[in-house]
Amino acid sequence: MNETATPLLDVRNLSVEFSLGGGRRFAAVDDVSFSVAKGETLALVGESGSGKSVSALSILQLLPYPVARHPAGSSITFAGEELVGAPEHRLRQVRGNRIAMVFQEPMTSLNPLHTIEKQIGETLLIHKGMTGAAARARIIELLRLVGLGAQAEKRLDAYPHQLSGGQRQRVMIAMALANEPDLLIADEPTTAVDVTIQAQLLRLLKDLQTRFGMAMLFITHDLNVVRKIADRVCVMRNGKIVEAGDVKTVFANPQHEYTRHLIAAEPKGRPPKRTDQPQAVMEANDIKVWFPIKAGVFRRTVGHVKAVDGVSLALKAGRTLGVVGESGSGKTTLGLALLRLEHSEGQILFKGQDIRALRAGELRPLRREMQIVFQDPFGSLSPRLSVGEIIAEGLKIHRIGADAAERDAMIVDALNEVRLDPETRHRYPHEFSGGQRQRIAIARALVLKPSFLVLDEPTSALDMSVQAQIVELMRELQAKHGLAYLFISHDLRVVRALADEVLVLKDGHVVEHGPADAIFEAPQQDYTKALMAAAFALEAVETGAVRT
């Protein structure tokens, strides 16, 4: 570590306590010290709940005081000035001016009712008093800077909903850069976007940093991102820094057991080689899902959004078909269409039976055999039902199990199978972490003993090490029950670990389709190559094959 003169940001013995009511307190951050020098990038890495975001928010004093408080001894000095307990007017001069922040969720961090010009203009107005033509020129300059240069004038009047996730994140970065801050705090800026966008954003941040000589505090749970972007790294766990140091040193020679665990915990392995030729479980021919675009007083259909356009696939028992593509490529819609949760055209054969023509009542018995696990483990479990009730739901609908005791035994089996303590069935979803919730969602599907499972990005909302565990679990369950998986993901590392066959989708079309080995070893299409580069090397490819 190069502890030169005074670092730009110096955090000493920072602790944060949250009051839980009734005099109870929870220490989210416990005696953390780190510093960031001018022009350097420090990464705070750790799993959800490790206190990394809370540490970052306390730098700008943005925590919900007085519910949160800093015990005596906590100190945050920025350019020689103490920020803990600093008066509000002083903090306002620092926030968004000398220290800027980019948040994780591009969907909610922009005001949906303001145009891009107004959003960026606000920081200029507050800190520089800039208005009118001068502000406008500066905003256009900023948009150019973050790569939204093409039609920048037109973009000024756009509302957030008219931009893609990656573009919104670029707008956020433009807002952060508006006053040329000395320190940029990026709180998981790439977690909510596709791998291809992630690669582009990382390169943008790196470029901007070198150009302006900013310091950057980068918060993430993804070690690959750390390796790509940071100079130094602090590994956090349970509110404490367990290891800190130079990125190269830490990765080459991790000292702490937890760091070693994190580095080892990436989804890896390959699906086993199999030579048998099992029967097809699910076959689909020329699936089309077109959403009508209606206009005019009489709501006439003037066109279609072709979410899925002529996709054919066949899935064999005990095998995994990986469906990859960027967001908006129709992956999820395809999965929902196969389960008849979305209206579609074409032929869907489940075990030789065309299910597209079946009525809801006729389809119900078949639902038992085809199940789905969703991406967001926080949204896919009803908050008002206990875990036991959630898993029992399918049993009740399909009248499986003679009485409550027998169903209870099945629930216990299912929970054991996903490695959760069966006693958890009396508790409610909000008491569980993301990974545990995803296991509950898997148990809900498994208890019905399905033969076909759609996995809709089951790992993308999870921490890296939890992803690895879930992938391991999925592989095990597949071997045990001979499940056929349709595995939907934008993350090719996870797909590589599970899929026997890969289908690459772009704008509803199949771009490439073949055995996983062939596609990963020698991708034929530019689009596939760009996806690979983004996923495995975090490199953005400039062929125009992927969106921005």
Next chain:
Amino acid sequence: MSAAQAAQTAEAAPRARLSPLNRRRLAIFKSHRRGLWSLWIFVVLFVLTLFAELIANDKPILVRYDGAFYVPVLVSYPETAFGGEFETEAVYTDPELVRLIEEKGWMIWPPIPFGNRTVDGTLDAFPAPPSARHWLGTDDQGRDVVARVIYGYRISVLFGLVLTVLSSIVGIVAGAVQGYFGGWIDLGLQRFIEIWGGLPQLYLLIILAAVVEPNFWWLLGLLLLFAWMGLVDVVRAEFLRGRNFDYVRAARALGATDARIMFAHILPNAMVATLTFLPFILNGSILSLTSLDFLGFGLPPGSPSLGDLLAQGKNNLQAPWLAITAFVVLAMLLSLVVFIDEAFRDAFDPRKTFR
């Protein structure tokens, strides 16, 4: 199930019944002192007035006569049972009968020895001002105001509660169907509600009240025709939001029927918004009965009600105790409900933190 298992379930059951979420809500509700007190006052008053016959009645609670016990509050006895001359029901305020009973026993009177329709014949002029005999005076027909208020409070609250429950059921079902299915069903029902809601309901009620002889159940039915619309918008919005949640999709993938998804999955999550609204509907229900009574189109003439008392106050400005009593009781009742609602809303607010 073995004994050990049974014990285990019994132990787990109370925990399962009151989830941590609900425990948190209870704690917030309890920390809201004004709301908690209001709830207690409301409940105590309501329970007391439920037994109004024992508090204000022109019949004794218990009579001891000639070695036997009589319960006039519950059973109707002829005057002959107490040595009188007539076969008709005994009039216990008749000095002659009082003398007869007290010769051979005693009577226990309720704290207020007047029923809601008892005319006090000992007075010269009505309405009589407050006195030791009539704590809040009498109305213009010589009936004790305290007794009328107690019975009137009971009927107002009962009517309000029944109307609230019924209109909530109708409103929730209508809102749920609209929000869940959307499309043409939603469009059609929304337009119907707009037209239905545009009807001048008070006039309609007055016209209908002229056709039928209004009683408690008729009025309930008539008001229900219009009261159910209050909740529809809230529930509809919650269902529109809820139907796209992943757990609803998951339930559909499990093969759950629409009705099951609506009432087992979405409704419990839409309940917060609904519950928050209920006290307003209760207040509205109480007020609509009161206004009908005030206009004279409500409960049959002579029924004790707050609206009737208000109307008497308006007609007898020289007897201010009538209007003042009606005003204070109504204002107190409505305020109690609003205060309870305040605590309720805080308890169900997920963003509320402990202070």
